[in-house]
Amino acid sequence: MELHQLRYFVAVAETGGFSKAAKRCYVAQPSLSQQIIKLEHELGKELFERLNRKVALTEAGKALLPRAKLILSEASNIKSAILDDVDSGSGTLSVGMIPTIAPYLLPGSLDKYGKRFPVSRIKVNENLTDRLIKDIINLDVDIAIMSLPIDDPLIQTKTLFDDPLVLALSPGHPLSKIKNIKIDDLKSIPFIALEEEHCLGEQIKSFCYEKQINPEIICRTWNLSTIQHCVSYGNGISLVPKMLVMTDSSQSCEYREIKGQSPSRNIVAAWHKDRKLSKLALEFILIVNEIYESLLESYKV
Amino acid sequence: MELHQLRYFVAVAETGGFSKAAKRCYVAQPSLSQQIIKLEHELGKELFERLNRKVALTEAGKALLPRAKLILSEASNIKSAILDDVDSGSGTLSVGMIPTIAPYLLPGSLDKYGKRFPVSRIKVNENLTDRLIKDIINLDVDIAIMSLPIDDPLIQTKTLFDDPLVLALSPGHPLSKIKNIKIDDLKSIPFIALEEEHCLGEQIKSFCYEKQINPEIICRTWNLSTIQHCVSYGNGISLVPKMLVMTDSSQSCEYREIKGQSPSRNIVAAWHKDRKLSKLALEFILIVNEIYESLLESYKV
């Protein structure tokens, strides 16, 4: 079955004759007749009673007519429907985000995205960098919000912003009295570390190694909120991303930036190097940026 | 746009590649590629991002996929849907009936038909014979229940039954005392006549002419129920169809059959000579017969 056969069929039904239908369809009458016959063979039913000066729909024809019209109208609407869909941003977007970003930026981003593109569908995967890279390559994820470094050659990235790492101290910790904390002040101090499977854990480790700090790691956890609790209980200090600080309403810890060479992580959007980002993906990236900016704003005040 | 293009498109989307899709569709890969390209041109949008070992749907592709699947499933369901429709008698039937039959047989027939074919749609036209013949020829009506004679060569008929004409008398009318009323008893008697535009009126007139009765027509009406009333008030006598008598619960008139050459009209189903009656039409004819039979039954008792 092909659409032109349905077109011819509807034309015959509506004009009441093969000749008139052929005129309407801009084909010769025999061509149209043959296509109708072909359709009838395929369906195994006569569609028309051929009378002398008119044709009448058989029962099968009557049953076909509304269905054929439906299909044709759906087919002819497809083009405009697709344009509408694309323009109105009703597509679907699949994003990934690492666990050391998601808790702080995802809620706000999802909210904003949902308001800006109410008809779009979005799916979020929170996963470690390695897994997200695989997802990107397998096309399971359109874009991922993660942290450099990313060395896979199939991935391209765009920097969103730098998120500094700040010291987390228990309230009243000796260090909190020092005005300008320097790197050297951290040597051999009890430290709560993030698991190195997290890129953030790895980054902090490298940073300490580079600066030749050898913190005494007394706890290693998978979870930044665990770190917060340990720090607030005075078990040790830690380095946490500023985005955590800005969204921490508990004030159970004190936070200090390190003067001089403050460590930071480079937050990027990452996607398959051969893919062109969809409009929705670009918008999502913008929104993540806006959310971070607005955190900065409200934190200053 | 043609259905095979949509089939190829869905295959590519579902298999994630042109080669695999071509295998699934039993065509060579270049053929399929070209059809996809053609579809893309027609829609004015790329449907796939061609990556190295995979293809990803673009936004336009994502928008097309569910629509294409819908159309294809509708198309593939058409055959069975039509068979279902035809077998289950969900077709539509358009019947005609003359006004001197409809009041007595239509209500029961419609009721029975509706119960037997609950999903079918039926449309009834009550009209004079001339108009019904035109409707049949114009294919506006599938079958009509009417009375012979019908002389149009485009119409074929099937006799359903003979409906006798009986005398209608006012209660206590002198004639009602006669045991065996004969034709000669009717000569020059006051008569309530049906308009001759009704075939029944014409038939009665011919009958009187044939039998050389010259009734004194004191009233001419369009309506059999008017005749009933006039007769019951003693204005005169009349000839009415037996089907009226059998459905008259008022008993306001007395009815007598004429011994000897009792007049009757031949009730038939009529349809276009070139048309094959649909199953539903045949069933409707049966039902009309059954209704008349059941009237006879209940009248005897």
Add this chain to the structure above:
DNA sequence: CGTAGTTATAGGTATAAACTATACAACACA
């Protein structure tokens, strides 16, 4: 009985969908 109007059939043409072969690109793996 011929004319006009209809659909079906026959036979040829042309379009376009199919095929084969091959080019081209990107990995994978040695």
Add this chain to the structure above:
DNA sequence: TGTGTTGTATAGTTTATACCTATAACTACG
């Protein structure tokens, strides 16, 4: 850095089929 594998696109050819013209067969109607 080659070499094989896997993927799509392109070129050229073949085949299928949708199309056309011409005409036949039929009927209604004048």
